[in-house]
Amino acid sequence: MLTMVGVSHHEAPLEVRERLAVPAESVPDALSALSRRLGPAVVLETCNRTEVYLSGDYAPEAVCAVLADSAGLDAALARSFVRVRRDLDVVRHLFEVSAGVDSMVLGEPEILGQVRSAYSRATTARADDAILARLFHLAIRVGRRARVETGISRHAVSLSSVAVHEALALHPDVMRTRVLVLGAGEAGRSAAEAMVNRGVAQVTVINRTFAHAEALASDLGGVARPFEDLVPAIGESDVVVAATSAAQTIVPRASLESALRLRHERLAGGPLLVFDIAMPRDFEAAARHLDGVVYRDLDDLQAISEANGAARGDEVEAVRALVDGEVQRFSGWWGQLGVLPTVAAINERAEAMRQAQVARTLQALPAADRTEEMQAHLDALTRSLVRQLLHDPITTLRRRGDRDDYIAAARTLFAIDGDANVERHAPREA
Secondary structure, rough: OOOEEEOOOOOOOOOHOOOOOOOHHHHHHHHHHHHOOOEEEEEEOOOOOOEEEEEEEOHHHHHHHHHHHHHHOOHHHHHOOOOOEEEEEEEEEEHHHHHOOOOOOOOOHHHHHHHHHHHHHHHHOOOOOOHHHHHHHHHHHHHHHHHHOOOOOOOOOHHHHHHHHHHHHHOOOHHOOOOEEEOOOOOOOOOOHHHHOOOOOOEEEEEEOOHHHHHHHHHHOEEEEHHHHHHHHHHOOOOEEEEEOOOOOOHHHHHHHHHHHHHHOOOOOOOOOEEEEEEEEEEEOOOOHOOEEEEOOOOHHHHHHHHHHHHHHHHHHHHHHHHHHHHHHHHHHHHHOOOOHHHHHHHHHHHHHHHHHHHHHHHHHOHHHHHHHHHEEEEEHHHHHHHHHHHHHHHHHHHHHHOHHHHHHHHHHHOOOOOOOOOOOHHHHO
């Protein structure tokens, strides 16, 4: 069984999603608690979704309770919004997420790296198992194939491209535009790199860990400033890209108003563009209503995605056809898991019988005939016979092993000890 419990832009508005986000610093504890109290798990946390993938069959209430204890999640709120998927519905969903067709912005390039990072965190925490490993490795493969074999990313509107488009629209004199990046993660880096490539005048990076700010600033050819300089740094900027992993607002309304006063005194012309792509948001929601501020958050991307949807419609269908094939690939692999113990037991029983018969035959021969050459001939002959006799039954069992009646019949026919109703792993399409 597979279970996914999660919330995304499909089920909840931004103000709910940010309350249900698992802070980056809490993910290791959440993985440890999930694997200890429930079973193997992967936590996928992105700008637009919080999803938990589990190897096993679990109620959403149990998952929410663990996250409430380990990551401070509001369990009551979560139960009102989370969606539950099971078995092949989980597989199809993750493949579409990785391929970029379940995103708020179709074809977004960032999601594939986020899926890869989510699984890497699970392996580091030793919270995964063979089924989740196969699932996420195939999901990463699907994501790569979608971007190479289809045009889903050709017309994609990434967070970074939206930031550049908005910045140029408000500040066309790009050589005079000053950009402030809050946070040193990949989302902020991507947006800043896109602006640097367009020739912005200056990039400043602020992060709570100053060394991380220095590292990103060095890569961007910009400057780093300490977190204590946040308000004056905003006041000296034209564009702010807010992408920290803070668990709460870091720029309240009062701080932004102070920065705007400084900006009015020092800079002339053009509003301050705030591009808040953090989850939860870095700026207080009231930023949207302040004079002199153009504020964009993650939900503002939805309109852009819809406007460009028609141009990517054919590509979405191409990606979903690719996903269909990979779901079948996973299903075939998964369907064999339940039959493997029975196949192994049949082979073990046959091998034990073969060795016993060879021993009896050798014992019945005159001592002079019990040579190593004779034993080798008997071994080769009996191995070949056993292999040929078992080939068709085992092949049929592998092909039909997703059905309990075939496994039960095989275990009865071959007189295999133990429970014929072995644990089932076979998937179901919802």
